Amino acid sequence: MKRLRICLGILVALVFQAAVVPALFPRWIVPDVVFCASAVAAITGGAAVGVLVALVGGLMQDALTGAFIGANAGADMAVAAAIGMIQPELFKESLLTPAAVIGLGSIARELVYIFVIWSFGAAVDMGRALFVVLPWVTVMNCVTGVLIYRWYYLVPRARLEAGRAGGGAGGGGDAAGAGRARGAGR
Amino acid sequence: MNPNVSRRRAIITVVSVVLIICMVYLTARDRERLTLAEQAVREVFTPVARGASTVSRWVSSWVSFIASIGEMKSENERLRAELDAAQAALLQLEEAARENQRLTELLQLKGSLRGRAEAAVVAYRDPGNWLESVVIDKGSSSGIAKGQAVINARGVVGRVTSVTPNSATVLLAVDSRNSIGGIATRSRDLVVVEGAGDGSGLLIARPLGAQPDLAEGDVIITSGLGGVYPKGHAIGDVIAVEQGKYGVSLLAYVKPRVDFQRLEEVLVLVDAIEGDAK
Numbered sequence: 341m342k343r344l345r346i347c348l349g350i351l352v353a354l355v356f357q358a359a360v361v362p363a364l365f366p367r368w369i370v371p372d373v374v375f376c377a378s379a380v381a382a383i384t385g386g387a388a389v390g391v392l393v394a395l396v397g398g399l400m401q402d403a404l405t406g407a408f409i410g411a412n413a414g415a416d417m418a419v420a421a422a423i424g425m426i427q428p429e430l431f432k433e434s435l436l437t438p439a440a441v442i443g444l445g446s447i448a449r450e451l452v453y454i455f456v457i458w459s460f461g462a463a464v465d466m467g468r469a470l471f472v473v474l475p476w477v478t479v480m481n482c483v484t485g486v487l488i489y490r491w492y493y494l495v496p497r498a499r500l501e502a503g504r505a506g507g508g509a510g511g512g513g514d515a516a517g518a519g520r521a522r523g524a525g526r
Numbered sequence: 527m528n529p530n531v532s533r534r535r536a537i538i539t540v541v542s543v544v545l546i547i548c549m550v551y552l553t554a555r556d557r558e559r560l561t562l563a564e565q566a567v568r569e570v571f572t573p574v575a576r577g578a579s580t581v582s583r584w585v586s587s588w589v590s591f592i593a594s595i596g597e598m599k600s601e602n603e604r605l606r607a608e609l610d611a612a613q614a615a616l617l618q619l620e621e622a623a624r625e626n627q628r629l630t631e632l633l634q635l636k637g638s639l640r641g642r643a644e645a646a647v648v649a650y651r652d653p654g655n656w657l658e659s660v661v662i663d664k665g666s667s668s669g670i671a672k673g674q675a676v677i678n679a680r681g682v683v684g685r686v687t688s689v690t691p692n693s694a695t696v697l698l699a700v701d702s703r704n705s706i707g708g709i710a711t712r713s714r715d716l717v718v719v720e721g722a723g724d725g726s727g728l729l730i731a732r733p734l735g736a737q738p739d740l741a742e743g744d745v746i747i748t749s750g751l752g753g754v755y756p757k758g759h760a761i762g763d764v765i766a767v768e769q770g771k772y773g774v775s776l777l778a779y780v781k782p783r784v785d786f787q788r789l790e791e792v793l794v795l796v797d798a799i800e801g802d803a804k
Contacts, residue, residue: 403564408554411546
């Protein structure tokens with residue numbers, strides 16, 4: 341069930357990334373929602389969860405592209421693994437943490453991806469990639485990642501704590517969110 | 527950390543990296559067929575994405591539409607102003623084209639005359655309802671004098687009745703005070719053509735001969751016998767013939783060739799006798 345929910349979540353992220361954002365904002369650089377989700381998963385749940393989300397999401401993204409299968413997945417997984425390694429040291433109660441981690445992670449992820457596809461013969465306009473796409477993707481990913489982090493981690497956690505402060509009377513108001521928060525806090 | 531776990535992780539990492547590199551390598555070039563997994567992902571994703579895209583575009587277009595209402599209003603006003611200006615310019619161009627055509631015709635007519643002719647523009651019409659006359663923008667300083675014939679490309683317009691140095695009054699052929707010596711081109715009957723004077727804009731041709739032969743469709747031209755109008759200029763076409771009072775005379779109603787309601791440029795035949803058509 342959990343795997344199905346992860347797959348559905350990734351599908352929604354892909355739909356958002358591939359269909360909704362380009363239709364709503366045609367000339368905008370599209371945020372990498374799958375990467376943001378895997379980074380948030382890595383920040384909150386550790387390397388294993390992050391790498392799993394990155395693997396599934398990245399492969400689905402690659403499958404939709406039809407070329408360089410594994411490049412997205414590999415780049416996402418590498419960054420998720422790296423985030424997972426430093427995850428125990430992170431201060432998770434501030435939005436600045438995911439913003440900084442996802443920002444740096446985006447730069448690393450895009451550089452890895454560009455390097456991989458360039459290594460296997462893709463023509464990459466390095467000037468545009470480094471000075472246009474990379475900065476904008478980083479900004480967009482920061483914003484998107486912070487929103488996901490808040491929705492996935494901070495809000496359920498705040499509800500959980502509010503429930504606890506209320507003597508447990510209202511603690512079951514968002515069982516799923518509380519569960520996510522508990523899981524994330526491990 | 528347990529060395530076994532650490533070793534296992536290292537192995538998994540290495541295997542993953544190798545697998546990914548292989549996959550990227552194998553799929554870096556164009557492929558004829560996608561794998562079943564890719565096909566399945568696409569089959570699931572495509573309709574969902576298409577629906578989401580359609581809805582998003584619909585939302586986006588509505589948001590854009592609402593956001594652009596203010597801009598559209600000012601743009602609409604600007605475009606209206608531009609359209610008005612363009613229509614005004616178009617009217618001016620059409621007017622210029624019409625004027626050009628009329629002047630060309632007038633020039634051709636002038637070239638076809640023996641004597642000197644002075645081109646003039648109708649300055650204004652008689653402000654009253656009773657007199658069929660116009661005032662042209664040239665007068666005695668241009669050699670125009672009382673009694674000279676006035677024509678245009680279509681035919682006889684009238685004659686000059688008074689002049690100032692820079693203007694002249696032209697009594698139109700349709701005025702009942704005007705008499706023009708004419709001839710029917712078919713029967714060669716001489717006629718006197720006068721304005722009907724009933725507001726119909728028609729002329730009445732009165733034959734001079736004892737047994738006139740006038741019929742509907744006959745063309746009446748100037749005879750050159752009256753001393754004012756040179757010979758050979760069209761006056762009009764007979765549209766009806768009837769017996770006069772007491773049945774002893776014949777009357778022909780003539781529709782003038784000249785459109786007196788839209789008279790703008792004319793030629794004054796300064797050398798009246800020499801103004802015959804070549």
